[in-house]
Amino acid sequence: MKFSKLVKTLNALFNSGQRHKRRQREELAAALIKLKHKQHELKENLHQCDSELERAELEEKISILAAQRRKGLDMLRELDNSEDDKV
Amino acid sequence: MELLKRMLFPVIMLLLAVSFWSRPQLQQIAAGVAIFLFGMLSLERGFQSFSGGLIERVLQRSTSTTAKALAFGVVATTLMQSSSLVSVLSISFLSAGLINLGAGLGVIFGANLGTTTGAWLIAGFGLDINLAQLAMPMLVFGVMLLFQPNKSRAGIGHILAGMGFLFLGIDYMKDGFATLQGSLDLSAVSPQGIAGLLLFTLFGIIATVVMQSSHATLVLTLTALAAGHVQYMDALALAIGANVGTTVTAMLGSLGANTAGKRLALGHLLFNLATGAVALLLMPVLLWLVEQLSTLLGISAENYTLKLALFHTLFNLLGVALMVPQLPRLQRWLMRLVPERSSNRMQPQYLNQSAMESPSAAVAVTRSESIRLYGLSTDLILQGLGWQVDEFHRGQPIALLSDQSRSAVHANLQQLYEQQVKGIYSAIISFISSAREKASGRQDEQLRELRAADHYLIEAIKGVKHLQRNLLFYIHSENPDMAQAYQQLRQQIGDVLRAIQHVRQIDDVVESRLALDHQLLLTERDREQSDSLIEGLIRTRKISAEMATSLMTDKGYSQEVCRALIQAARYLFIDDQSPQGETPESLQLEHADLSAINKQLEQQRSEEDAATPPPEQGL
Structure with missing residues (x-):
């Protein structure tokens, strides 16, 4: 292992802020995957749905999920670009 | 009894002081016990700092099964x-x-078996090696880490x-008994036979009740036995006494517990009393067994100390073997003996002092009590809105609910709040404040969120209280426009309550969160639509300026009630294992986001309408 990489690994191990950020990132990524699956599931339901009322509700829910995923991806990008990670 | 309790402590102190003065050698033994x-x-305290996490998760x-509970009791107490x-x-x-009563009893039985490992360790190694030397590095590293x-x-x-x-204390006791050599012989003053055994x-x-630790009594007995200050038979009787005395700690712990906790403490007492009685009755058989097994091992x-450890294990094993098959009968008997108290609707039902011992238990009881508060608050809200509570809970469509808005019951929502909700709310807040002193991390966050949920519920009741006067008048x-507008405000709150009822049935966390977010979107849409509706009514002079201001203010209250209920539901009914403040909550949408979604949906729908060809006329 290169010295710089070793320093980076050790830093990540002892830096609680960085550890916290990594955990936060992992949790956010996991939440986004769940939202994505849900969105796909609802889209499939929408294709098979005939009722006007149910279609409207599904469309609304899909829009909510899309907005949440957009927000989550922005947060993920922010976390990736934050100063602490740049070693 | 109270006088006896008050006198006990000074009497013990006085007796100790007198004995130190008359026999200075006793000081070392007493200091050993104190250090231990x-x-x-x-x-x-060290293990408690890990409670609220690992210990609770494993316990739960x-x-x-009974076997698992027994094993947990043995392993946890050994560790x-x-x-x-x-x-x-x-x-x-x-x-x-x-956990249930059967599991609790299993753990307690296992814990009794677990204590026997301590006797083995001390009898096997503790008395032969220099424990003080072993204690030194532990103390140094321990205090540095502290x-x-x-x-x-x-x-x-x-x-x-x-x-x-612990090690240092044992070493002091060992040395203390060694210096007493020849000057103290309890066997000389004790009666022989059954009387001696009972004494x-x-x-x-008594020693265990005073020291609040059977372990300390056992160590004291082992060191005294090793130094020859007590006879083997007397040491066996002391070990039986220590087992019975230890139940006092659990009985004291159960004083602040609810009925279930009291049943468990009583079960513990019965188990140890029965085990002690059986051990005394079967003493000759147990002694024979100890001799046989000692030869075998x-x-x-x-080596009387190891034999004592063996006897301790045998009679506890005997107790478990006798009581485990009787566990269902014991449970039934305890339930009959300690019946459930009739609950007072105005008093907290789940909060109890004993739950404070563990942050996880504190979170669980706070959640249960807060969910109960949610039920009471929504009943009040429904009454305040002029609906019949039973009909609503039966699932009657909102439009078909019988209108009770002229009934006298709505006269004083404030009074109903003070009678039915305020006491429980205050008790929860006070409980959370005390529980948060011990909690940290996830549990602390969960308690904070539950407090917020309760606060939202109170806000919702207050909102309905403000809304009620005009609502009951204009409805x-x-x-007709004013009546309809107020009917809509009432309907919005009813819809939110129904949506929350639905969310409570959903197991999937993503799905239930989405259902609440969807309700929030609809609430936001209602707000926007009612804005333009009121403007239209004013423009067309269908309502007066006074009516419009009342409607505008009450629309605000209705929105607040809806939002508060949704927020409370988010903390109470979604994923009771983790705090909502973690990642997914940060994806919660703001006013502006919801408004943007509504605009986008509206545009999308109008485009679809424009693209759809009009239906063909005629054949």
Whole structure:
């Protein structure tokens, strides 16, 4: 292992802020995957749905999920670009 | 009784002072006991700093069967060397409804078996090696870790220092008894036969009650036996007494517990009393068994300390073997003996002092009580809105609910709030404040969120209280537009309550969160639509300016009620295992986001309408 990489690994191990950020990132990524699956599931339901009322509700829910995923991806990008990670 | 309690402590202090003065050698033994007990306290504190996490998770998961509960009791007590801590945690969990009575009894039986390992360790190694030397590095490292700001490291420090003090205490007791050599012989003053056996059993009970630790009594007995100050038979009786005396800690722990906790403490007392009685009755048989097994295990005939450890294990095993098959009967009997108290609707039903012992139990009871508060608050809200509570809960469509808005029951929502909700709300807030002193991390966050949920519920009631006066007036107004507008405000709150009812049935966390977010979107849409509706009514002069201002203000209240209820539901009904403040909550959409979604949907729908060809006329 290169010295710089070793320093980076050790830093990540002892830096609680960085550890916290990594955990936060992992949790956010996991939440986004769940939202994505849900969105796909609802889209499939929408294709098979005939009722006007149910279609409207599904469309609304899909829009909510899309907005949440957009927000989550922005947060993920922010976390990736934050100063602490740049070693 | 109260006088006896008050007198006991000064009498003990006085007796100790007199005995120190008359026999200075006793000081070393007493100091050994004191250091040992201090070590136990430190050890318990160390393990408690890990409670609210690992211990609770394991306790909850490993008590599904009696065998598992027994195994947990044995292992946890062996590791922590404190059956009291395990008993108190079990009572706390049972009080919180996190485990059932059968599991709690299993853990307690196992904890009794677990304490026997301590006797083996001390009899096997503790009396032959220099424990003080072993204690020194533990104390140094322990105290150094104690000063660390990190809670886990400080916890390890407490455990290390606790073990160090335990060893040091045993060493002091050993040395103390050695210096007493020849000057104290209890066997010379004790009666022989059954009377002696009963007397030493009583000594064991008293010593354990005073020191609040059967472990300390057992160590004291072992060291005294090794130094030849007590006879083997008397030591066996002391061990039986220690087993019975230890139930006092659990009984004291159950004083602040609810009915379930009291049942467990009583079960503990019965188990240890029965085990002690059986051990005394079957003493000759047990002694014969000890001799046979000692020969088999290679324990020399003169090694009385190891024989004592063996006897301790045997009679506890006998107790478990006798009581485990009777467990269902014991449970039924305890339930009959300690019946459920008739609950007072105005008093908290789940909060109890014993749940404070563990942050997880504290979170569980707070959640249960807050969910009860939600039920009481929504009943009040429904009454305030002029609906019949039973009809609503039966699932009657909102449009078909009978209108009770002219009934006298709505006259004083404030009074109903003070009678039915305020007391419980205050009790929850006070409980959370105390529980948060012990909690940290996830549990602290969960308690904070539950407090927020309760606050939202109170806000919702207040909102309805403000809304109520105009609502009940205008809903019967001769102006049809005003009556309809107020009917809509009431309908919005009803829809939110129905949506929450639906969310409570959903197991999937993503799905239930989405359902609440969807309700929030609809609430936001209602707000926007009612804005333009009111403007239209004013423009067309269908309502007066006074009516418009009332409607605008009350629309605000209605929105607040809806939002508060949704927020409370988010904290109460979604994923009770983790705080909502973590990642997914940060994806919660703001006003502006919801508004943007509504605009986008509206545009999308109007485009679709424009693209759809008009239906063909004629054939």
